Amino acid sequence: SASLFQQIEEAQPDAIFHLSALWRNDPDSRKVNLGIGAYRDDDGKPWVLPVVRKAETIIYNDPNLNHEYLSITGMPEFREAAARLILGADNPAIGEKRIVAVQTISGTGAVHTAAAFLSRFYRKDVPVLISNPTWINHKLIFKGVGIDIVEYPYWNPHTKGLEIDGMLKALEDAKPGSIVLLHACAHNPTGVDPTQEQWKQIADVCEAKTHFPFFDCAYQGFASGDLDRDAWAVRYFVERGFETLVAQSFSKNFGLYCQRTGCLTVVLNNASVAKKVESQMAIIQRSEISNPPAHGARIVNIVLHDPELYNEWVQNLKTMSSRIQEMRQRLYNKLIELKTPGTWNHIVDQIGMFSFTGLKGKQVQVLKEKYHVYLTDNGRISMAGLSSKNVDYFAKAVDDVVRTV
Ligand code: PLP
Incomplete structure (x- = not known):
């Protein structure tokens, strides 16, 4: 029977969470997820900060903590x-x-x-x-x-x-x-x-x-x-x-x-x-x-x-930010080595989790279909999704789409 909400239009899924779902369901072993802005280690795995583990142990062992x-x-x-x-x-x-x-x-x-x-x-x-x-x-x-x-x-x-x-x-x-x-x-x-x-x-x-x-x-x-x-x-x-x-x-x-x-x-x-x-x-x-x-x-x-844990946190932050900066450098180096048309210094100049590559919607589409690389249509990549294992593969894919699409 008819619902009181019959008139509701279906909304588009959230672009980024949708992208992650597509990536998860892709059986290809070369697949790369550059959509979501969450840190990954060099094995592509989520990273629980060691200092967070320590703090959790303190919480777990504190007999005075409750769930009020x-x-x-x-x-x-x-x-x-x-x-x-x-x-x-x-x-x-x-x-x-x-x-x-x-x-x-x-x-x-x-x-x-x-x-x-x-x-x-x-x-x-x-x-x-x-x-x-x-x-x-x-x-x-x-x-x-x-x-x-x-x-x-x-x-x-x-x-x-x-x-x-x-x-x-x-x-x-x-x-x-x-x-x-x-x-x-x-x-x-x-x-x-x-x-x-x-x-x-x-x-x-x-x-x-x-x-x-x-x-x-x-x-x-x-x-x-x-x-x-x-x-x-x-x-x-x-x-x-x-x-x-x-x-x-x-x-x-x-x-x-x-x-x-x-x-x-x-x-x-x-x-x-x-x-x-x-x-x-x-x-x-x-x-x-x-x-x-x-x-x-x-x-x-x-x-x-806690001053000691604080210092450890600062080190953990450096671990994350330096890995990302290293990925920027390696991606840039590879694109230069491949003589990929265009300028790429923005990859190393930009800061933080993301890089706005300048790749066009059609190129993004081909990256997805041909290379199993997932990024948002605006050409944004999450640097944390790159690792020493996939950065060259990604650079070669970019090189191809820039030349051919
Ligand atoms: N603001 C900006 C600009 C962000 O990029 C994000 C995370 O992607 C957030 C706010 C808040 O994220 P969260 O609610 O996960 O802390």
Whole structure:
């Protein structure tokens, strides 16, 4: 019989998770998954950080831990540590109690909570400005809370780098007070970040136009291997006196993908509103998830509070970021050796999990059908999917499609 939901249209599956499913079902032994942004070791296997294993052992052996609810805004020590990590331990905003930190369902939850907060408590007459392209979920999330979306240019297909002039002009032309969504480091999907000089220009326009900067930080420490360097842009904006929101994910830098560990930090310019903001965040959180999950937050909390484990974590981060950088170099070297038409220096210049190769949709299709290599139609590859075992195979496949498709 007819359903009340008969009229529903079937939505497209999520492009990236769909790609992984296609890869999983492909019986060919040469298959390569360059879709999903999750770290893999040189054998193509997921990697549990050794420091995470240690923290888990501590949790497991702690007789005082139980499975009671956390408070609505999450574990206090974790939230403090997360805010110190992104803002810098000696940031005056922390000392002056001008921050509010809420534990969230990973980076996605942090972005969503921020969007929900802005939709209720920020002006209603301005859009959010997002980069073209950006992480696909940014659009879904802001659409979901009813905030208008306007894109600013970001990727220049000719230079395969940042379209800084177009970006600055779009920020300049936008309605004053617009929300500007910025990737703190390792821009997804392009792997292209502004230089420090360009960040200064971006801050200048935001200041002149009274825009509200909102940072999404999913790759701190994972991008360059240096936690402070990857937090530079956020700290710079805070130092310049902007109020801001920072969404933090611990999925990549702790390898805690399924533990949904994140934090949303609000930096305010006076302490008197902090309590009010926190109380409203609690209302949002209560209605949506009631309170956040504990396991991942416990792991991060233990590591961030123990100097020895912290140092070990920094080493683990280096292991991941250097392997990715090595893959960039090897892919580049092989393409040069093969004399693949085009320029390829962007492969080594880009940073973080992803590289925007410049490959076209048709070439991506042939990579999939002929070579069993899976990547998104926009030509983005997850560097973590490459290894010493498949990088040459991939380079040869790229060489072929660039010449023939
Ligand atoms: N923001 C960006 C730009 C990302 O690339 C990601 C992960 O791919 C996230 C946020 C959040 O991911 P998660 O919710 O898994 O922490």
